[in-house]
Amino acid sequence: MxxxxxxxxxxxxxxxxxxxxxxxxxxxxxxxxxxxxxxxxxxxxxxxxxxxxxxxxxxxxxxxxxxxxxxxxxxxxxxxxxxxxxxxxxxxxxxxxxxxxxxxxxxxxxxxxxxNSDVLVIRPGAVPKRIGIAHRRFYQERLVTEWFTSGCSVVPMLPASLPFAFERGVVDAVVVDVLKAFALSGERISVRRSGADxxxxxxxxxxxxxxxxxxxxxxxxxxxxxxxxxxxxxxxxxxxxxxxxxxxxxxxxxxxxxxxxxxxxxxxxx
The missing domain is CATH 3.40.190.10 (Periplasmic binding protein-like II)
Known part of the structure; x- marks a missing residue:
């Protein structure tokens, strides 16, 4: 992999x-x-x-x-x-x-x-180990590390590559724009947690x-x-x-x- x-x-x-x-x-x-x-x-x-x-x-x-x-x-x-x-x-x-x-x-x-336009999409039934994020968007990396405290690796790539990587199984989850998230099959989770936008x-x-x-x-x-x-x-x-x-x-x-x-x-x- x-x-x-x-x-x-x-x-x-x-x-x-x-x-x-x-x-x-x-x-x-x-x-x-x-x-x-x-x-x-x-x-x-x-x-x-x-x-x-x-x-x-x-x-x-x-x-x-x-x-x-x-x-x-x-x-x-x-x-x-x-x-x-x-x-x-x-x-x-x-x-x-x-x-x-x-x-x-x-x-x-x-x-x-x-x-909150970024959405975490997780493959159905998967326990995320590799999570794709947009390159140079370090706030996304901080969010992922807050959600998954251990056992996960972050994979930065171009935003346009994220849906393809998700569909091909290169990553278990991705942080993508809400419009892209609607086109993916998986559990969609809001980035807004604990009431904080x-x-x-x-x-x-x-x-x-x-x-x-x-x-x-x-x-x-x-x-x-x-x-x-x-x-x-x-x-x-x-x-x-x-x-x-x-x-x-x-x-x-x-x-x-x-x-x-x-x-x-x-x-x-x-």
């Missing part, structure tokens, strides 16, 4: 190179408005709605927004995009955001954006952007979208437009059980 883990580590490296090439190609385009870094998972739903893909009132088409899809916020190319002023604002995991603000005083964390995404912005007039407009729109997504019907409709998946009451109730929530971060400087 060690060979299998090594193979997946190698696969993750190759995929990282491919994603990096794709990202660099995308970054060469000329932006036409506010440049927003958006994950391709549940957190990206907020940005999808902001730029006009929601189908409800808060998400009317906004031509002044220029979204940039980040396949992995912890990848070097995503952090580089911010560092070279190619993004104005983005949703990033806490670890990636912390690395960014530690490297440069040009950026700041506005506050939490998504809570886990911040899985934060809103990060360039300080010069937060001082601009368009920042206030963006934040007002952001707040309206978050409020609208708090309604189950709006959430289901927005997800259908975002990922082309139709949700039933069962999926909505599972979302609630897992305590996944979008929250509005405080305005910078407020």
């Amino acid at each position: 060690k060979g299998g883990v090594f193979a997946f580590a190698l696969l993750s490296f190759v995929m990282a190179a491919v994603v990096g090439l794709f990202s660099m190609e995308s970054e060469e385009r000329t932006p036409s408005g506010i440049r927003i870094g958006a994950p391709d998972d549940s957190a990206g739903l907020v940005i999808h709605c902001i730029v006009g893909g929601s189908g409800f009132e808060a998400g009317k088409i906004a031509s002044d927004y220029d979204p940039y899809v980040m396949k992995d916020c912890c990848a070097g190319t995503s952090e580089w995009a911010f560092g070279t002023n190619r993004l104005d604002v983005a949703l990033m995991c806490p670890d990636a955001a912390r690395r960014l603000v530690e490297k440069s005083s040009m950026f700041e964390i506005a506050g939490p954006a998504v809570l 886990v911040v899985t995404y934060v809103l990060v912005a360039r300080k010069d952007f937060t001082a601009s007039p368009v920042h206030r407009q963006f934040m007002e729109r952001y707040e309206r979208v978050v409020r609208e997504l708090g309604d189950a019907e709006n959430l289901a409709r927005a997800l259908e437009g975002y990922k082309a998946v139709r949700w039933t009451d069962r999926e909505v109730e599972e979302w609630k059980r897992l305590n996944v929530r979008f929250v509005f971060p405080p305005k910078a400087g407020a």
